[in-house]
Amino acid sequence: MSTVIEHAVQARLVASAPQTESVAATLRYDRDDPFAVSMAFPPKATLEGNEVSWAFSRELLTAGIDEPAGVGDVRVRPYGYDRTVMEFHAPEGVAMVHVRTSELRRFLRLSQVLVPTGREHLYLDLDHDLAELMRDAC
Template sequence: MDTSIEQLTHARLVTAGDREVPVSTVIRYSTDDPLAVFVDFPAEAALDGEEVTWTFARSLLDQGLRAPAGHGDVRIWPYDRTRTVLEFHSPYGLALLQFPAAALRRFLVRSYEVVAAGQEDMAAVVERGLSALFDGV
């Protein structure tokens, strides 16, 4: 049975002119994909006017709340005592968002209440990955 949590979180999109634009996001966690965190952005925050979902490792969020983390498309670091930056890279550009660190910590704690760190069902994750890989063959 899938257990999911969602949390509405207000962020600030930092624009090229260092202007900050408020953006409402939804952060999600699901036991169907226990290693991942999903961040949903509304259409008005996207370049093409479509809703966007970014997926990245829950452990990356955990690490990024304490120290700079990430080397690829998603990078996370503490900005100051109250804010955390999430940086998303795509072929279309870069999005830099500041989130309230307390809101991200609260979400992470709730996700660990559902599935503790290190207790993720890896057999199910591997099975889904193999199924997705070979269904297209």
């Protein structure tokens, strides 16, 4: 069984101008980093023309589907029928995207198969992580 889930979604970029654009984005969950998910945007969706990936907690994504969540760089909240707004805050500005809530729920269900909520600690390799920290310190 694979330890990584990648799930393609259509994200609608929201801008101050009346025009909106859809881009393909990728949600990713890796059992080796059980508390986190990431969302990657292709180069054409970014100011610099490079792929950009944001990492945030799976718990934030889960909570934000039903009620506003997040106070930092990533914020998630429901928006109308079957839409979730994701805001990504950076020094350059704020990117806001709409994603189908049903797609986010599907992704979260797949992640639950790999690592059920509340069991994340069982998938951490703390001995390996500590050894890496100590190796770098010497």
